[in-house]
Amino acid sequence: MRVAVIGAGVIGLSSALCIHEQFHGLVPSLELEVYADHFTPHTTSDGAAGLWQPYLSDHGNLQETLWNKETFDYLLGHMHSPASKEMGLFLISGYNLFTEPVPDPAWKNIVLGFRNLTPKELELFPGYSYGWFNTALMLEGRSYLPWLTNRLTQRGVKFFHKKIESFQELFSQGVDVVLNCSGMRSGDLQPDPELQPGRGQIIKVLAPWVKHFIITHDLKSGIYNSPYIIPGSEFTVLGGIYQHGNWSEENSAKDHKSVWDSCCRLLPALQEARIVDEWSGLRPARRSVRLERERIRLGNLQAEVIHNYGHGGFGITIHWGCAMAAARLFGSILQEKKQLATPPGPRL
């Protein structure tokens, strides 16, 4: 049973790990392969700051809220382990700021210690009159992706540095199931007008005195189009750009100025911070995550694809819940192919 995962960002690698963990004992013939043209540190996941935080509203998409919760709980469970440092996982508290009162987010009970900001705290942020404080998690792609890669390599999963041009390409080689975790480039494998880039640009600075994340919101401009400051283990990420439909991965001077000026207004001490890098990336945005099976007819072959893409700016936030869901879909494929007597899980 050959399974090929396309994409080596957080979605591809975590889906691969989840499937291998759950099924390699039950399916002795399971062979897992990861194909990608970009590996860490050159994936979209590597550019993300790594803060666990969903968007403000789930638009009634309860499924995604549950996947977010699964991910948070899974990561929180790893906090006791000394491996957390290697994973790039740590707790962090911080502020979400608004210019007017807003309803509490769907994730208020998922994070730790969620509360409104006190008047004294709001004094720190002139121009903002309302906000939240909570403790969440950071999962830095630059550590997490190598950690996932190590776990997969230990398990005998093979990696191929190759751009896959079509699902056919893999099926004609004898692959039985393809996991499509190709993020922004999913459209190259199968057109999807719902998948659009949400271009972001960030500035990485040295500002080790910043211990909290600060995310401002401008309800009129939309998510991530208002300054944010996210301190990592080495660098602090300054951002605040979300351009729907913009495919450019070039850094823009105008966006640089916008991010720099607005973040320095938010935290005046940032003026002393040294800029070490700048990066632009494309959030693979979609109205909802595409996580579903698709049966493709290839001659007399029934080829199985599991799509797992379109995670926008919350890929890290939702990744494990999606990986588990992808594994469940894989389980149902195995059942249908009679590779499994019963689905994995507690026996009645």
Next chain:
Amino acid sequence: MASPKVAVVGAGVIGLSTALCITETCPSCSVTVLSDQFSPNTTSDVAAGMLIPHTYPDTPIHRQRQWFKETFTYLFAISNSAEASEAGIHLVSGWQVFKSTPREELPFWSDIVLGFRAMSEAELLKFPQHQFGQAFTTLKCDCPPYLLWLEKRLKATGTQMHTSKVADLWELHSEYDIVVNCTGMGAHQLVGDKQLFPVRGQVLKVHAPWVKQFIRDGDGLTYIYPGIHRVTLGGTREKGSWSLCPDAGTTRDIFERCCSLEPSLQGARDIEVKVGLRPSRQCVRVQREVLSQGGVKLPVVHNYGHGAGGFSVHRGTANEAAHLVGECISALKSSSSRAKL
């Protein structure tokens, strides 16, 4: 007395902040800081500089509260300004956890720090050996940066700073009109204060930049305080011990205790061990005194004995000491005008 000459003895956080307050309240004063040690070799440089007050048994609570509030307000404004990183002042959030629920669930400072509340059940799950906790956001003064920033502000006012060991306050009476004693543990010898005793603290300063939250055990013995470049792991409270020598067994013990609160610290690097003697007293001595010897008078303002709480109350006590210096000046002026009659 056109330009009173004030000598401030001691260049830790108390000496430097007191000198600065004096230049602010008495711009006509000429201030000189004298100390045998300057940053990075003061007791203040060993401390983490967390604004979490220590309770002095014999100082009235309202006074401690006032000192803390003034200090917090002062530093809060700096943390919010462009100077924050140079001054080493930053906000930090975290938890104080207790193995059993403390008698006093609301400390006197709970409304001065930010966002103080009891920890939720979910948060306490991270600490299986602890039953109760408090979550809040407070400020940290990183040293050396904070002390160096105070020195820079002082130099800008024309304050002189000299390395010199003052063995007797009377050495200073010919050159200075008023002496301010901010000698911390040194006051034991310098003014013979037997109520002052050391409480030895050993700490580890480690490289663990992923630690963004502070964690403190309510017993005060185990704490993890993330600073700008290093995390301070502590500690010990050894009453009566004068030893400034790091102890290897203590280092291992501190590291183990901190790792049990925060397992990821196993990955900490570059462990630096430091020892400081908290200049402890039942109450902080912020007091005026006039020393007398052979008909000569020497006005002295004492500001020492802050023990474990120096950073938490430094600005408040510095303000009070500066105010007392003002009183000394008035007394000198009125006695010199009386002499003219």
